[in-house]
Amino acid sequence: MMLRTSAMTTDTEVDLQGVVGNKTSAATGIAYGAELMSFAESIALRDEHSIVESRDGLLAAAGPAVLVDAAGVAANFQRMVRIADSIGLPFDYMDSTMVQEIQQELGLKRFASSRHSLHPDEG
Amino acid sequence: MTAFDFSALGFAVRRDIPEAYSAYWEVLAAPGNWWTGPERVAIADASREALSCEFCVLRKQSLSAYGVNGIHKNSGPLSGRVVDAVHRIITDQNRITQTFVDDNAANGLSKAAYVELVGIVVTVFSIDEFNRALGISLQPLPEPKPGEPSFELPDALVEDMGFVPTIPAHGATGKNADSWVPGSAANVVRALSLVPDAARGWQQIAGAQYLSLQGMQNLVQDDNRSINRMQMELIAGRVSAVNECFY
Incomplete structure (x- = not known):
């Protein structure tokens, strides 16, 4: 949701399919989008080989300052997903039309943790 | 204070990052609300062991979290129940x-102790993940400090979301007035508020790794960051999607 909101704020066209791993989509409207998406993905998958590869790719494309900030954001969300799931948090904005569209577009209701936010007859 | 040294990288790391990590290491070593310093550091150590726990691998592959029997890797002093909670948060969150949280509470791991444990596990994990992302060694854990937990609870609590009580959305007052900005009590901000120091711990690290609660209002670009908000949210979204996190 925040990707779409920040894109709307800056009047930038983005493709949310980047969030589910499409490199072309990730690069749409976002500088170094493909490299950032690959780096984030490798960290979340915790695959040593792909971390090295994606880190080298991001460093070569965007430089060390971007690499450091990207590592920070990825590490931050490795934490946030675990807070949400270990406490069973329901999503705050389930009534929002934009949120519902994003959930539909990305197929997020297939995730087991959606049970914290959906009524039993949804999903 | 423990110094986090990133000089081996060969390029600069924003100063606020090692400063925030070093400050957290001090907090980690000290007695908390429900755990002693040695117990808190042992929980942090268990969070690292989870990543090489063979039982966690087997359980993750099982259709049910209760579909396989086994014993977690556990070289520390913590009970099996506590180690199980730590490992689940890391590997099968x-x-x-x-039911899991309630069962633990009925068998000695209270909800408040669980919340403090969650705070330690996720905060240490995120600091470790930063190092792993940059390809550098993990920081040695701090020496525990002596002392007893405070066993302190917030005055007002509600059970209106999630598995544990929290401070109500309008309840960030008095000693806990710094917990969130009035009117912007997102569920994730309230999540660990049963133990306000646990919430403060991760929020201070988030302010360095991502954005402060106030900084999140800026949807364009923080002056102290080299990536803009869209770039940040692409990373956030991809990490969340790989972890199958609906939130």
Whole structure:
């Protein structure tokens, strides 16, 4: 949701399919989008080989300052997903039309943790 | 204070990052609300062991979190129940249920102790993940400090979301007035508020790794960051999607 909101704020066209791993989509409207998406993905998958590869790719494309900030954001969300799931948090904005569209577009209701936010007859 | 040294990288790391990590290491070593310093550091150590726990691998592959029997890797002093909670948060977090938390509470791991444990596990994990992302060694854990937990609870609590009580959305007052900005008490901000120091711990690290609660209002670009908000949210979204996190 925040990707779409920040894109709307800056009047930038983005493709949310980047969030589910499409490199072309990730690069749409976002500088170094493909490299950032690959780096984030490798960290979340915790695959040593792909971390090295994606880190080298991001460093070569965007430089060390971007690499450091990207590592920070990825590490931050490795934490946030675990807070949400270990406490069973329901999503705050389930009534929002934009949120519902994003959930539909990305197929997020297939995730087991959606049970914290959906009524039993949804999903 | 423990110094986090990133000089081996060969390029600069924003100063606020090692400063925030070093400050957290001090907090980690000290007695908390429900755990002693040695117990808190042992929980942090267990969070690292989870990543090489063979039982966690087997359980993750099982259709049910209760479909396999086994014993976690556990070289420290913590009970099996505590280690199980730590390892689940690291390796199988999206199958944690209300029943799991309630069962722990009925068998000695209170909800408040669980919340403090969650805070330690996720905060240490995120600091470790930063190092792993940059390809550098993990920081040695701090020497525990002596002392007893405070066993302190917030004055007002509600049970209106999630598995544990929290401070109500309008309840960030008095000693806990710094917990969130009035009117912007997102569920994730309230999540660990049963132990306000646990919430403060991760929020201070988030302010360095991502954005402060106030900084999140800026949807364009923080002056102290080299990536803009869209770039940040692409990373956030991809990490969340790989972890199958609906939130």
